[in-house]
Amino acid sequence: MAEIKDPENTILMELKGGTVIIELLPDIAPGHCDRMKELARAGAYDNVVFHRVIDGFMAQTGDVANGKTDKGYNPGRCGTGGSDLPDLKAEFSGIPHDRGTLGAARSANPDSANSQFFINFKDNHFLNRQYTVYGRVIGGMEHVDAITRGEPPANPDTMINVKVASDA
Numbered sequence: 001m002a003e004i005k006d007p008e009n010t011i012l013m014e015l016k017g018g019t020v021i022i023e024l025l026p027d028i029a030p031g032h033c034d035r036m037k038e039l040a041r042a043g044a045y046d047n048v049v050f051h052r053v054i055d056g057f058m059a060q061t062g063d064v065a066n067g068k069t070d071k072g073y074n075p076g077r078c079g080t081g082g083s084d085l086p087d088l089k090a091e092f093s094g095i096p097h098d099r100g101t102l103g104a105a106r107s108a109n110p111d112s113a114n115s116q117f118f119i120n121f122k123d124n125h126f127l128n129r130q131y132t133v134y135g136r137v138i139g140g141m142e143h144v145d146a147i148t149r150g151e152p153p154a155n156p157d158t159m160i161n162v163k164v165a166s167d168a
Contacts, residue, residue, distance in 0.1 A: 002021045002138040002139030002140075003138075004021065004165050005023075006023075007164070007165040007166035007168075008037075008164065008165075008166045009023065009024040009025075009026050009033060009037075010022065010023055010024065010138075010164070010165035010166075011024060011036060011037075011040060011135065011162060011163070011164060011165070012161075012162070012163050012164075012165050012168055013045075013140075013159055013161075013162050014159070014160040014161040014162070015140075015143045015144070015146075015147070015157060015158075015159065015160065016143075016146075016157055016158075016160070017142070017143040017146050018140055018142075018143045019139070019140050019143070020137055020139070020140035020141070020143050020144055021137065021138050021139035021140055021165075022102055022135045022136065022137055022138070023135060023136055023137075023138045024036065024037070024134060024135045025095065025133065025134050025135055025136070028091065028093045028095055028133065028134065029091035029093065029104075029132050029133065029134035030091070031088050031089060031091055032088055032091055032104050032113065032132050032134035033134050033135070035083075035085065035088060035114075035115070036117070036134070036135070037164050038085070039064065039083060039085075039115055039162075040162045040163055040164050041163075041164060041167065044064040044083060044115065045061075045062065045064065045115075045159050045162035046068075046070075046159065046160070046161050046162060047068050047069045047070045047071075047158050047159070047160065048061055048062060048063065048064055048067040048068050048069075048158060048159050049061065049063075049067045049068075049069060049073060049078060049152070049153075049156035049157070049158050050147050050148070050153070050156055050157050050158070050159075051063060051067055051075075051078040051079045051151075051152045051153075051156060052079055052118075052151050052152065053147050053148060053149045053150055053151070053153055053156075053157075054149070054151065055121070055149050056121060056122060057120075057121060057122070057124065058103075058118040058119060058120050058121055058124065059118060059119050059121065059144060059147045060079070060105055060116060060117070060118040061116070061117065061118075061159055062082075062105065062115045062116035062117045063078050063079055063080070063081045063082070063115070063116055064081070064082065064083050064115045065081030065082060065083065065115075066078045066079070066080060066081040067079075067081075069158055075152050078152060079116070079152070082114030082115045082116060083114055083115040085114065085115075086114075087109075087111060087112050087113060087114050088104070088111070088113045088114065088132075089111050090106075090110040090111050090113070090132055091132045091134070092110075092129045092130065092131075092132060093129070093132075093133060094128075094129070095133040096123070096125055096128050096133075097120050097123065097124040097125060097126075097127040097128055097131065097133060098120065098123050098125075098136075099120055099121065099122050099123055099141075100119065100120060100136050100137035100138075100141050100144070101119070101120050101133050101135070101136045101137075102117055102118070102119055102133065102134055102135035102136060102137070103117060103118050103119075103120065103127060103131045103132065103133055103134075104116070104117055104131055104132040104134060105117055105118055105131075106131065110130075113132060117134075119137060119144050121144070121145065
């Protein structure tokens with residue numbers, strides 16, 4: 001088990017294989033970190049599918065509007081929605097998109113990130129300074145590696161439960 005140094009800025013994501021521990025980077029991207037904690041605390045990420053999972057690239061999830069398996073999962077619309085909260089301003093930095101980093105998914109508009117995010121399966125440095133990095137997996141990356149692939153996957157995996165470690 002990874003050492004949790006700052007429980008208020010650590011996310012515990014329960015997947016089918018076990019727990020993924022994500023260290024948030026509030027000094028780098030405070031708005032994105034606050035949003036993830038707010039949505040986690042509201043239960044918004046619970047039972048949301050990984051709707052875009054590309055082998056050798058990344059696993060994307062977080063469409064809380066269209067991706068909840070317990071509230072009308074819509075495969076045709078999943079990936080197009082966010083939360084009821086306003087979009088976030090980009091918080092681009094020099095932190096590279098290395099394996100295990102968490103990036104904010106967005107449209108072509110740099111200030112359109114909302115609730116969706118992705119976890120990099122490998123170093124994806126071509127994304128550097130174009131997508132906000134706001135966390136990194138510090139434990140359980142093997143569970144991320146085991147997420148079912150597809151765009152969308154025929155039988156998508158879900159984030160069973162997502163919580164802030166200080167609340168656990």
